[in-house]
Amino acid sequence: MPKPAILCVDDETVILNSLKIQLKKEFGNAYLYEVAESADEALEIIEELKQDQTDIxxxxxxxxxxxxxxxxxxxxxxxxxxxxxxxxLTGQADESAIQRVKEQANLYACLHKPWDNQVLVNTIKNGLEKP
Structure with a gap:
């Protein structure tokens, strides 16, 4: 059974690299860490992972x-x-977009850039622990 995955999506490579390093440092080899530079690329990665029976x-x-x-x-x-x-994870989302994703996608959290590393890690840990 493949390791479960955490997927990070951002159009800025430097942010993706930073997220990946931070998550690996915190969670080690417990997860696969996937990155995508666009929503379209992320959707492709999700389909590939699901075909491989990898849980995201x-x-x-x-x-x-x-x-x-x-x-x-x-x-x-x-x-x-x-x-x-x-x-x-955003520096520029308008409130209506945040509200829409909370209502229509069960958004767990919205963090603002620049983010605090520990807040991001704790948010992910808490999300993983919820029933």
Missing amino acids: LVIVSDWLMPGIKGDEFLIKVHEKYPNIIKVM
Whole structure:
């Protein structure tokens, strides 16, 4: 059985690298760490992981990305995979987008950039522990 995955989605490579390093440092080899630079790429990765029977436990997504914005992406994911824990990490989301994703995608948390490393880690840990 493959390890469960955490997927990070952001159009800025430096943020993806930072997230991946931070998560690996905290959780070690407990999870697969996948990254995508767009919602479209993330949707492809989700399908590939599901074909490999890999559970995706958490998605951390930016809001402002080219193409599909983070709120639309998380709502799409929720429609197909409602049990994935969804965290939005943003510097620019408007309140209506945040509210929409809370209502339509069961958003677990919204953190603002620049984020506090410990707050992000605790948010993910708490999300993973919820029943």
